[in-house]
Amino acid sequence: MLDYGERGGDADHHVEWNQHSSLGAGGRIAVLITFLVLGAAVLLPFNTLITPTEYYRSILSSSHAATNFMSWVLLVFNAGTIIFGAHAVVSLHKTTPAQRIYFASTSIFLGLLLYTFFTTRSSAEADGKIQDLYFALLILVTFSVAASTAYLQNAVVSLCSIFGGRAMGVMLTGQGVIGVAISFVQLVAAYGNSRLPPKGTHGGVPPATPPPPGSMQPGGEEAASRAATIFFASSTFFVALSIAAFIWLARSKVYRDTCRGYEVATQSSGVREASLEPMTQVKPAFLSSFVEKLPPAARANAHQILDVQSKVLVRATCILVNFAITLSVFPALTARVRSTAPRDQQWATPLVFIALHFLILNSADLLGRMAPMVRGCLIRSEKLTVLGTALRIVFIPLFFACNIHLDGPGPKGALPDWAFFTILFFFGLSNGLVATSIFIVGPASSKLTSDSERAMAGAVLSFWLTLGLAVGSIGSFAITAMI
Structure with a gap:
């Protein structure tokens, strides 16, 4: 049984697209697939950039x-997504989801x-200065992709907030x-291209002089x-498919x-002024005071953002x-975990x-993201959401x-591989369940009374998500420093 958390009140509007006369069964499936x-x-x-840790290391x-x-x-x-994500929220009323999706996805x-193209060029044999330059180019492109991702996420979440819980889920x-x-794809590519450590004279025992800590085995860079290259090319193709x-x-x-009533690109000044009055009590007070100093055109939009x-x-x-x-911890710490099994097994490399x-x-x-589709698994309560997050x-x-030591089997008492994978499983499961429940229940709240507010709620939650990613990325420096 499905539980997408459709909102009350005017919930019929949310499923209206699913009952549209122009859609048959195939059309509804096609919309959901889109x-x-x-x-x-x-x-x-994001997934594409953080996955090839061994490539970056090489x-x-x-x-x-x-x-x-x-x-x-x-x-x-994450700094890029915060900076441009903030602009995406405050400028939401100046454009349409379609325009942003076209522009952002093309940039990505x-x-x-x-x-x-970068992955076809190797700098493993280059000196430190050349590799520093390579790193600078990597960071520059990362920032550019992050900016485009911020606008794409803002537009897609806003659009799903209009279409409803089913689309959001x-x-x-x-x-x-x-x-x-x-x-x-990365696992298949890694397995196909990995090489076992050179065998010594004692049946799979590594040679007497091991490589430096954290370095790759001979041939590992290639x-x-x-x-x-394989999964970057695959990702590029998928973006073209999404467009x-x-x-x-x-x-x-x-x-x-479905989007006719949204009118994000142009809202009449009468509507803006009419919606301003009930928003003047927005808390906290110091933000409201700051907003009052803004020009009239920006003030109404700022009040709506703070109210939502x-x-x-x-x-x-x-x-x-x-x-x-x-x-x-992921992947800055978790990618440092090494198998406690012998390295002469290919899966343990x-x-x-x-x-x-x-x-x-x-x-x-x-x-975890699919769990809310099952009745009873969607976390609706704010208290349970807070508890689940804190735990x-x-x-x-x-x-x-x-075993977070790059050089060798690690200290005695380090948890075995099965324990690491079990912890990792529940870590990912809880992340998906909490996040999906928030995004489904939040924009469907009865406190939100219009498509404009629901779209804004989705955009606001999306922005706070990017803040969380940034806080976590900063925290990863402290986490890895503790090793």
Whole structure:
């Protein structure tokens, strides 16, 4: 039984698109598949950038960023999404979801295409200065892709807030699907391109002189580069597919009829002024005081943003904390975990083991995102949402108890591989369940009385999500410093 948390009151409007006369059974499925693809496209850039940790490690081995490159990638990406995500929220009324989706997805396509080109060039043998330059280019493109992702996420979440809980649930499931798909492609590529450590004279025992801590085995740089090229190219192709899918949806009659009342591109001054009066009591007071100093044109929009935020503040805070916990350890810490099994087993080599850990976490996250579809699994209560978010902190010390040492089997008492994967599974499951419940229940709140407010609620929650990612990426520096 499905439970998408459709809102009360005028809930019929939310399912109206599903009952549209122009849609048959095939058309309804096609619309849902399009939202699935759009959700995948939103999370695709982030997953693509953080997955090839061994590739980054190989091309930046002599760079000043060799020890904390992933924390820098996370920080720059999330800083970009915050900066441009904030602008996306305040300028939501100046454009349409379609315009933003077209522009942002095209920019992401070009950015990932450039990444694909990067992976065909190796800097593993270059000196530190060349690798520092390579790292600077990596960060520059990361920031550009992050900006485009911020606008794409804002537009897609706002659009789903108008279409309703079913569209939102499917879109969020799509995000989980792309995480699993990318991880699977990476695992296959890593397994096919990995090489076992050179065998010594004692049946699989590594040679007497091991490679430096954290370095790759001979030939590992080339294998990591080939694996990265495969999934970067696959990601670029998928973005092109998502653009084509949205073109179909945007040209459909059901899209035009469902979005007709939204009118985000142009709102009459009469409507803006009429909506201003009930928003003047927005808390906290110092923000309202600041807003009153803005020009009249910006004041009404700022009041609406603050008013909507006050209605979803608890869940917005939870979405921030949820992703801050996740990003503080994944992948900056979890990608440092090494198998406790002998390295002469191919699945236990760092390249394959790390790819496997991405697949397990993203698969669990997908299950968590799908769980609210089952009646009784959607977290509607604010108190339960707060509790579920806070309990996720326990995962941090559990990951520290795993084998996080890059050079060797790790200390005695380190948790075995099965324990690491079990912790990772529940870590991903809880992340997906909490996040999806917030995004479904939040915009469906009875406190929100119009499509404009529901779209704004989705955009506000989306922005707080990016704040959580940024807080987590900053926290990852502190987490890895504790190793």
